[in-house]
Amino acid sequence: MPAAGVVMIIAVVLIVLALVYYLVSTIVALQRITNSLDEAITGVVGIIEKSAPVDEVVTSINTNLDAGVDLLEGLLVKKAGMEDAVGLVEGLYPGAAGEGFRNFPESSKTKAPRISEVYTKGTLTLARLGREAPIAAASPNGPALRNPSYGSLAARALYPEGRQTRPGSMPRSPVIGTDSPVQYEPSESPGVRKRMPGKAAVLDPPPAPVQTEAQEGPVKSGLAFLRRLKGD
Amino acid sequence: MTLEWIGDAILLLVVLPVVVYLLRGVLNAANSIVPSVQQIAAAATAGSKDLDATALLLTTQDQVQKTIEVAADYGGSLDVILDDAR
Numbered sequence: 001m002p003a004a005g006v007v008m009i010i011a012v013v014l015i016v017l018a019l020v021y022y023l024v025s026t027i028v029a030l031q032r033i034t035n036s037l038d039e040a041i042t043g044v045v046g047i048i049e050k051s052a053p054v055d056e057v058v059t060s061i062n063t064n065l066d067a068g069v070d071l072l073e074g075l076l077v078k079k080a081g082m083e084d085a086v087g088l089v090e091g092l093y094p095g096a097a098g099e100g101f102r103n104f105p106e107s108s109k110t111k112a113p114r115i116s117e118v119y120t121k122g123t124l125t126l127a128r129l130g131r132e133a134p135i136a137a138a139s140p141n142g143p144a145l146r147n148p149s150y151g152s153l154a155a156r157a158l159y160p161e162g163r164q165t166r167p168g169s170m171p172r173s174p175v176i177g178t179d180s181p182v183q184y185e186p187s188e189s190p191g192v193r194k195r196m197p198g199k200a201a202v203l204d205p206p207p208a209p210v211q212t213e214a215q216e217g218p219v220k221s222g223l224a225f226l227r228r229l230k231g232d
Numbered sequence: 233m234t235l236e237w238i239g240d241a242i243l244l245l246v247v248l249p250v251v252v253y254l255l256r257g258v259l260n261a262a263n264s265i266v267p268s269v270q271q272i273a274a275a276a277t278a279g280s281k282d283l284d285a286t287a288l289l290l291t292t293q294d295q296v297q298k299t300i301e302v303a304a305d306y307g308g309s310l311d312v313i314l315d316d317a318r
Contacts, residue, residue, distance in 0.1 A: 011244045021255075047280050065300070079317055
């Protein structure tokens with residue numbers, strides 16, 4: 001065989017070896033890609049299956065929440081009025097009044113009162129109860145109590161007389177303990193003392209029970225019956 | 233004879249390097265795809281796991297519906313109890 005033929009065979013063999021090496025390496029790489037793509041496809045299918053009902057469920061949730069927002073906004077505006085409703089929202093969420101209520105476009109233009117100054121916490125709670133509340137009983141036809149200067153003092157009228165207007169006449173808190181200077185009799189009901197020291201008010205003794213014929217016994221009852229019979 | 237040598241030279245000096253160059257490029261491209269595809273597979277698997285809680289949306293849906301119903305009941309009662317603003 002001529003030398004040129006041998007060299008040609010060697011060249012062809014080298015080319016074939018190169019082809020085999022690189023093609024096999026490429027095949028291995030493509031197989032790894034295929035396996036990874038199978039995993040990716042499995043994951044994507046899972047995502048698609050799991051997210052399929054999301055649209056319907058979220059739409060339903062949003063529909064219900066929209067209905068709730070409509071209900072609460074409408075109720076708040078109906079009961080508190082636009083101005084106070086905006087002020088209340090602004091008081092709870094500063095800056096929210098600028099956006100206004102969703103179903104009341106005019107609310108964004110309503111100037112929110114400084115609700116924390118107009119209402120104290122207690123009067124606001126009572127005012128929410130309506131005009132039947134004690135704080136608003138004095139003016140059932142007027143607006144709820146909104147005096148910024150005396151709003152908190154007016155709430156004192158809700159408590160028993162004497163405790164607020166004449167606190168000096170109230171007895172001091174007693175010294176308690178077995179060695180206290182004043183020993184109190186045990187009370188029969190919580191918060192009520194049988195006897196209080198000093199100038200403090202003393203609970204009136206209970207009225208003496210009226211004796212009835214039934215309580216006087218059969219003899220006295222019989223005598224009374226005879227007296228009435230004799231009188232007749 | 234001379235042509236055979238020329239053919240051998242072409243095979244060894246031209247064809248073989250070209251074949252090697254081309255196949256090496258294909259192999260490098262295939263190898264560079266592998267990590268990207270593996271990252272995509274990992275991301276898809278993780279995303280699928282993240283969506284396992286999607287079933288809880290049904291519970292959320294029921295809870296929201298009940299909450300709105302309760303709020304509507306309270307609202308109806310408040311509408312009766314409280315006076316309207318002037």
